[in-house]
Amino acid sequence: MTVRILSIAGTDPTGGAGIQADLKSVAALGGYGMAAVTCLVAQNTHGVRSIHTPPVAFLREQLDAVSDDVAIDAVKIGMLGTAEVAATVHAWLTDQRAAGRRFPVVLDPVMVASSGDRLLDQDAEDAVRALAVAHADLLTPNLAELAVLDGTAAVPGGPLDSAEDGDPVEGWDRALAAGRRVAAHTDSVVLVKGGHLPGERTPDALVAPDGALLAEIAAPRVATRNTHGTGCSLSSAMATLYARTGAWPASLAAAKRWLTGALAASDGLDVGSGTGPVHHGHHLDAAVDAWLAEAGASDGGASPEAGRFTDRLWERSTDIRRQIDELEFIVRLADGTLPEPRFRAYLAQDAAYLQAYSRALSALAASSAPAHVRTFFARGAITAATEETVLHRQWLGDDDGQDLQIGPVTSQYVDFLLAHTGREPWQVGVAAVLPCYWLYAEIAATLSRGLEAHRAASPEQSSTASNGDHPYGTWLAAYDDPGFQDAAAACRALVDEAAQTADEATRRAMTTAFLRACELERDFFAAELPTSDAVSPRG
Template sequence: MSARVPRVLAVAGTDPTGGAGQHADLKSIAAMGGYGMSAVTAVVVQNTLGVRSVHVPPAEVLTAQLEAVSDDVVVDAVKIGMLGSVPVIEAVARWLAQHRLPVVVLDPVMVATSGGRLLEPDAEDALRAVLGLADLVTPNLQELAVLAGEDPAPSWTAALAQGHRVARTHDVLVLVKGGHLAGDRTPDALVGPGSPEPLVALDGARVPTANSHGTGCSLSSALATLQVRHGDWPTSLRIAREWLRGALAEADGLEVGGGSGPVHHFHHVQDALASWGTAPERFSEELWADSAGVRRQIEELEFVRRLGDGRLAPEPFLAYLDQDLQYLEHYGRALAQLAARAPDEASRRFFAAGSLSCTETEAQLHRARLRQAGRERPAAAGPTTRRYTAFLLAATAAEPYPVGLAAVLPCYWVYAEVGRHLQGLAEAAGHAEHPYADWLATYADEGFQEATRTARRLLDEAAREASPALRERMREAFLEACALERDFFAAPLEPPLAGTAAGPGGQGRAGAGAAGRLPRVGAIE
């Protein structure tokens, strides 16, 4: 297996509207960084509303196509889709037996979306005989039932059992897909002939769209391409699944056809295309744009407005400081955990210095102000504080280093932005006796601003080396922490806001947050 551009051959039928068959295959291969080639098994007259007719060229024409490719090009992987007749299936089987390709993915096109069988019984038998020449088979639930010679599975548990039986019978990996099951979840699992448990099982909420034409073709081609690059089927499946979910989520924007339209194969490159001719955006800037909604929610909180213009009563402010002091202890631990896992000495020094500043400098300032107000003993940590600290400690200890880094970044960046907003409110209020003027002045500390810039730079460096799937986990951690920041600011005066993770549309994920405790450390030397 190699990190070079995978050369992937799609053996499939056509779709003149571009959503399925080899048209979807070639798009998927390119989207996953491969070089796509194709051999036509059938000319299908179809659009998003349905299939009108099918012309199957002589099997000799298909054989000539396959040999023309393999005589000249080293083929790293082949994805096999529609094989409409016994002669066509046998031609592909002979070619596979002769060439022993590194990666073979078979998407057995056997059953129409309506449930009708697309192959005659003898062709179904011939296709079952080809399974042993494949590394991975990717049937939908109805096709899985045909391969097993059984009725379609009524549940996910039954589907998994059916997948295991096919894997054992044909000594092949089987991707069991739950997209055709009823309900709001879409599970997928990779099962093999040698294990009673799935090699990997993934689950997620169903993506709400009616435009899903070509999902099976697209997923199987993406898997073939990724497997050449990674050499690990579970990794390939995780990446391909995340990409396909994004393609489904953005499918409605294509506006192709009046029926079930295609998925958006290149959804993940739209931002890059938009930035051509300008300086490329950093990943941290993408995250910042995604968090716009939750940052607006923070600015609109009653606690933030009153703190900024000086109308906040002393008791809620002291309650905020009390919880923030307890947060600092755990946040310092989170930074220490991140320092221990940092990839280089400079990063380790940066996060270690931040941890020390939390526990020694920032905490002392909090204690002094609380003592002045007659609060010698801290209150119990509230649910907001507990949830946020638990999230940060888990992210910096159990998740990959880049995910932990994304989780702590809002503690720098969002807090700095809120500080600028608060200072603007204080200046607009205009009165000389602002009760929190000294506290708000700490936001302007240049060491704190420089630390924020350094944390952003470290995140961008980590993102450049991360896979698409890992960057998505980084995004989720960043947005979760932004929502937690919001809820901590909300806690002194009002209950946490409900919602889902902040994204471009401004929705917020339910959580809890904290603020007011950034380590004021300098940049990496």
């Protein structure tokens, strides 16, 4: 059944936060969104300009108009602004309960905007606390709001003590402790959010009134400044998913997956010049593209000449790239905790892959592509066959790979490349090999951040060895090399050029080949490999 979710919140005319973000989030997660406005906020991605609060009697009329007519499956409460508004919502909820209408209530205790602007009167804090105690099932404060609810905003040892700077682990422990106190006091589940902690991780956790830790999720921090409205969006997502499932931990797991994708795709939006919004409907792009393609329209509805073809490829690969970033293999490769046999097994497959890859690039060098494209890939074929193989030999010893068992993903990827570079138009071939350059260049950047964190954690090593004592430091450094990054940028430019010479059907084949290659890159990292003796240790 489609769940009916009512948001009670303030507005954001730029659509990134407040009620506008709530409606988008509810729709993105398959719910039916409704909204009653508490106050109108003149704001944009730079901050709040002014706030207009209509008479609260009118808010009550809006709420009654909804509840007199529609069965509500969950309520999300956002910005309340004043004590009077909070009391009005409080009274409406009390009347709903008295009338026997029970629905879950998610309260996002909005107090300060991400721009730093205050969104709640000082004297309204008590009214919000009272609302939390009486009616909330889930509270979703950020660290600053948690400190206010906890009454420890300026207290040493409170949750804010190490926010933004300081030790993230210690800060997270303090936040969890404050979350437990607030959960007990309000008899609500509290979603403790680590978005404002320093460091590479953005942990989130659910704590119950009895102090139990119901769930903890350590998602990687998405490198973007576009975080406007993440709190609004997450709390609406939680209301929608809980109405569907009745389970907070499952709701959080699904909501975080969606939100991480929305953050990752936010750079594809061009909304405002400050702290931009997230792309709520990022997962819908593919469906719309498919409908348009069926209708005979051009890719994505945009004219083929508008923007770079590879920008759209990048956007379409957002989900796959996020899945790669979240792979245990990648996370542990970055922090150096990947077991060495697993790394060696991967490299052995990669060595086999590179030999075939070199043949695929040679096929492009022998294709009907323009001369400068053919020379680029002729050089690439040599590089793949030599430099990268040398790197592998450092790790795999003199093992020539004769008795190596080629894994199923390796053969899939190799077959895919050889088929697309030999038998398809050259434009499709260059799109098929692009992920091997571009995704690796991007992942290398992510991994080298892991390497830097590692170096920072063991400074005494970094002065003597260039890569600290990170076990895979030399390997990581090779892909972060400027030469490799340049080759990736050049390959991307050739794909853009290829797209300009291609007809619509070929462009579609290019997109399909690129996305398939991205999936194969993901599967290659994720493959379960036998850590067999066929891979002999380095001599």
